[in-house]
Amino acid sequence: MTALQQAFETAAQQWRQLEESKTPVFFVGAATCGRAAGAIEVIERLKNEIKKRNLQAQVIEVGCLGPCSMEPILIVHKNGAPRLCYGNVDPERISAILDRYVAGNDPCPQWALGRMTQGRIDGIGDIADHPMFRAQVRHILKRCGLIDPENVHHYLANSGYRGFLKALELGRDGTFDEVRKSGLRGRGGAGFPTWRKWQLCRQTASDIKYLICNADEGDPGAFMNRSLIESDPHSVLEGMLIAAFSIGAGEGYIYCRAEYPLALHRLETAICQMRRLGLLGSNIQGSGFSFELHIKKGAGAFVCGEETALIASIEGRRGMPRPRPPFPAVSGLWEKPTIIQNVETLANLAMILDNGAGWFVRYGSASSKGTKTFALAGKINRTGLIEVPLGISLKDVIYDIGGGVGAGKKLKGVQTGGPSGGCIPADKLDLPVDYESLTASGSMMGSGGMIALDDDTCMVDIAKYFLSFTQAESCGKCPPCRIGTRAMLEILEKIASGRGAADDMDKLGTMAQTVRDASLCGLGQTAPNPVLTTLRYFGAEYEQHIQKRQCPAFVCAALVSYHIDAERCSGCTACVKACPVEAILGERKKPHKIDQSKCIHCGVCLDTCPEAYAAIYRSSGSLTRYEQRKSGESKS
Amino acid sequence: MTVSAQQNNAVVAELLSLHGKDRSHLITVLQDIQQHFGYLPRQAVTQLAQRTGISANEIYGVATFYAQFRFIPPGEHIIQVCQGTACHVRGSWQLLQELQQRLGIKPGQTTADGRFDLRRVACIGCCALAPVVTVDGNVHARMTPKEIALLVKQHSGKKDR
Numbered sequence: 001m002t003a004l005q006q007a008f009e010t011a012a013q014q015w016r017q018l019e020e021s022k023t024p025v026f027f028v029g030a031a032t033c034g035r036a037a038g039a040i041e042v043i044e045r046l047k048n049e050i051k052k053r054n055l056q057a058q059v060i061e062v063g064c065l066g067p068c069s070m071e072p073i074l075i076v077h078k079n080g081a082p083r084l085c086y087g088n089v090d091p092e093r094i095s096a097i098l099d100r101y102v103a104g105n106d107p108c109p110q111w112a113l114g115r116m117t118q119g120r121i122d123g124i125g126d127i128a129d130h131p132m133f134r135a136q137v138r139h140i141l142k143r144c145g146l147i148d149p150e151n152v153h154h155y156l157a158n159s160g161y162r163g164f165l166k167a168l169e170l171g172r173d174g175t176f177d178e179v180r181k182s183g184l185r186g187r188g189g190a191g192f193p194t195w196r197k198w199q200l201c202r203q204t205a206s207d208i209k210y211l212i213c214n215a216d217e218g219d220p221g222a223f224m225n226r227s228l229i230e231s232d233p234h235s236v237l238e239g240m241l242i243a244a245f246s247i248g249a250g251e252g253y254i255y256c257r258a259e260y261p262l263a264l265h266r267l268e269t270a271i272c273q274m275r276r277l278g279l280l281g282s283n284i285q286g287s288g289f290s291f292e293l294h295i296k297k298g299a300g301a302f303v304c305g306e307e308t309a310l311i312a313s314i315e316g317r318r319g320m321p322r323p324r325p326p327f328p329a330v331s332g333l334w335e336k337p338t339i340i341q342n343v344e345t346l347a348n349l350a351m352i353l354d355n356g357a358g359w360f361v362r363y364g365s366a367s368s369k370g371t372k373t374f375a376l377a378g379k380i381n382r383t384g385l386i387e388v389p390l391g392i393s394l395k396d397v398i399y400d401i402g403g404g405v406g407a408g409k410k411l412k413g414v415q416t417g418g419p420s421g422g423c424i425p426a427d428k429l430d431l432p433v434d435y436e437s438l439t440a441s442g443s444m445m446g447s448g449g450m451i452a453l454d455d456d457t458c459m460v461d462i463a464k465y466f467l468s469f470t471q472a473e474s475c476g477k478c479p480p481c482r483i484g485t486r487a488m489l490e491i492l493e494k495i496a497s498g499r500g501a502a503d504d505m506d507k508l509g510t511m512a513q514t515v516r517d518a519s520l521c522g523l524g525q526t527a528p529n530p531v532l533t534t535l536r537y538f539g540a541e542y543e544q545h546i547q548k549r550q551c552p553a554f555v556c557a558a559l560v561s562y563h564i565d566a567e568r569c570s571g572c573t574a575c576v577k578a579c580p581v582e583a584i585l586g587e588r589k590k591p592h593k594i595d596q597s598k599c600i601h602c603g604v605c606l607d608t609c610p611e612a613y614a615a616i617y618r619s620s621g622s623l624t625r626y627e628q629r630k631s632g633e634s635k636s
Numbered sequence: 637m638t639v640s641a642q643q644n645n646a647v648v649a650e651l652l653s654l655h656g657k658d659r660s661h662l663i664t665v666l667q668d669i670q671q672h673f674g675y676l677p678r679q680a681v682t683q684l685a686q687r688t689g690i691s692a693n694e695i696y697g698v699a700t701f702y703a704q705f706r707f708i709p710p711g712e713h714i715i716q717v718c719q720g721t722a723c724h725v726r727g728s729w730q731l732l733q734e735l736q737q738r739l740g741i742k743p744g745q746t747t748a749d750g751r752f753d754l755r756r757v758a759c760i761g762c763c764a765l766a767p768v769v770t771v772d773g774n775v776h777a778r779m780t781p782k783e784i785a786l787l788v789k790q791h792s793g794k795k796d797r
Contacts, residue, residue: 032760032761032762032775033761033764033765035775036762036765036768036775036776036777037765068762068764068765069764069765071765217761218758218759219759220719220720220721220722220723220724220758220759221720221721221722221763222759222763223759223761223762223763223764226761227761258667258704259757259758259759259760259761260760260761261773296663296664297663297664297667299666299667299702299703299704299705300702300703300704301701301702301703313663314660315659315660316658316659316660316661316662316663316698317659317698318697318698318701319701319702320701375761375763375764376764377721377722377763377764377766378721378722378725378726378763378766379725379726383722383763383764383765384764385764415721418721449721449763451721451763453725457725462725465721465724466721469719469758475701578781578782580733580734580738580781581737600733600737602733602734602737602781603727603730604730604734604781604782607730607780607781607782608782
């Protein structure tokens with residue numbers, strides 16, 4: 001029996017034991033996002049409490065289940081009961097859950113997000129009926145948050161490496177056919193059909209071919225790849241095996257951001273496990289196929305997400321793109337045919353092979369097959385990592401899954417595609433989420449960042465934000481991008497600081513076209529998108545900045561001033577103490593005043609003023625905005 | 637903290653024997669040198685140039701291209717303010733402003749007492765918990781200017797590592 005066959009048996013046994021465990025098992029979501037929310041403290045507390053109570057129990061660190069706004073997340077297995085998932089778990093809740101549910105009979109439904117397995121518990125529904133999960137179809141994320149990402153047996157017990165074994169059975173051409181039939185398109189942004197890329201590489205004769213996994217998730221506001229690698233690293237690596245096998249690559253690289261230390265650690269661990277199981281090296285599983293895998297740490301350059309720049313970086317050079325053709329599939333890394341694939345594209349491969357292309361095409365729309373993960377963030381109630389069938393409407397994502405914007409706020413738009421994408425206005429939310437529709441709207445699918453914007457977001461500021469990002473990340477090789485983004489940014493800065501001129505919007509539009517048409521690589525070609533879409537859909541907001549010198553969202557610091565309403569101010573001195581530049585004058589119990597000559601418009605006073613008084617108000621041009629006073633000890 | 641020439645030699649030699657002198661390992665070796673010293677000492681780069689045959693010019697050309705590399709010794713505590721989109725719309729610029737005021741330095745600088753480094757980071761992927769700040773690699777979620785002040789205070793005391 002081979003090491004892999006043996007591991008499959010051990011895995012099945014281990015998983016069964018876990019499912020039927022007589023003693024409690026606690027699963028804590030401890031990916032980077034969970035850790036930021038306090039998962040490590042939760043694990044420590046759990047272990048201490050278990051010791052204190054002399055309990056026989058296991059604590060297992062799992063990845064990210066997705067609903068980040070409810071982290072830390074704890075799943076509790078108790079013998080004879082369905083597994084329960086709890087959100088916002090803090091040390092107090094742990095003690096309570098241990099006392100009342102594990103030792104007693106109260107499942108604490110007030111903290112539960114849902115049941116993870118079959119069974120009945122009063123007051124706790126199936127997690128699939130939770131509003132955040134209801135509209136989701138979780139295929140890529142099916143194991144995330146449920147398995148120990150550092151235990152390969154957990155992966156093997158949950159259809160792990162079955163797709164690769166199937167590929168070996170089908171052979172190189174059979175595997176290629178299956179991927180072609182699935183219609184899978186690259187999940188990194190542009191949506192190029194995976195099989196066409198492969199075909200180009202397969203047709204190129206070469207003794208050496210390379211496969212690269214692009215895990216340089218540089219889009220600010222996107223964390224799908226990080227989460228997937230941290231939660232289920234083998235799913236990506238299995239995809240690499242399948243791709244390498246079909247295109248005939250003998251060596252592969254994973255190019256992963258250095259900003260993702262946990263993901264890097266998980267990859268290293270997983271690769272060691274693959275080696276032990278005979279899934280790497282020469283003559284893998286007796287198939288004659290040999291493959292070696294290396295990790296390359298990115299060094300912080302957004303442009304390295306571009307294929308040719310990424311290749312330059314792996315070769316140890318400045319990460320600058322070069323003109324295509326030749327495409328990397330023909331001449332890439334060290335001038336050998338090279339296929340570069342996004343993390344999520346690779347993770348799809350194992351499922352396509354295991355379940356068949358027929359299964360895959362059942363999900364998605366006519367031209368965009370399958371499911372797609374999105375990082376839902378920004379001004380929205382439920383943030384996190386989600387997976388939906390392509391073709392779902394933006395509205396369903398924002399309102400059903402994300403729960404809409406905060407109370408009293410209005411959704412203004414949705415930003416998709418990061419710095420290469422654009423802002424889709426709230427009245428266009430019926431738009432289906434697929435490659436063609438998003439591109440037609442002026443935005444793009446991108447890798448999957450989805451940021452909700454509400455009326456506190458200034459669209460000029462958003463355009464400025466993205467452009468300052470691309471401008472800083474422009475590698476400087478081609479002038480349209482290097483000079484164009486800078487010139488555009490200067491105009492945006494002018495507008496945001498109240499010095500905009502009447503023809504600035506036209507100028508911006510013209511420059512944007514030039515940069516888009518004349519830049520060398522994808523970074524420059526798409527950099528104008530945030531500007532173009534905000535000009536197109538939110539032109540009135542630009543006009544307000546230019547003509548009335550006012551920022552309707554009260555964001556652009558130079559156009560906003562802060563004041564204290566003497567009627568509302570109780571003289572508590574909270575703002576006086578908080579002001580970083582000592583611009584607020586006033587004695588206790590007497591109304592305070594802001595010295596406008598010192599004020600730096602940072603807004604700290606606004607955040608500090610107790611909600612019961614809400615005495616700070618902002619003005620911008622002819623607009624004034626007061627914060628709502630919350631009930632409580634209001635001044636009388 | 638200055639690094640002696642001897643230390644430089646030893647570290648560079650060891651890293652090269654670990655990774656090899658091939659050009660494709662240049663960035664990895666630079667990353668490891670920085671991991672060791674906290675920055676890229678001039679001496680180490682000179683050493684690297686001598687031992688690999690890649691000119692110091694060329695090495696600096698590569699190193700300065702990437703945001704990760706630093707050329708001055710870092711402060712004791714490293715505060716990074718995430719500049720991701722979600723963090724931006726949730727007010728990360730306020731956090732940065734507060735830190736600049738409080739520490740009296742701009743991003744990329746070190747306080748005069750060598751206690752703090754203030755840095756911007758493109759995005760650490762904790763967007764759902766925005767805005768986030770990291771101190772010495774530990775992520776702090778949903779930060780406010782008030783909590784930032786507290787964080788700075790906590791790390792202002794004696795060396796606690």
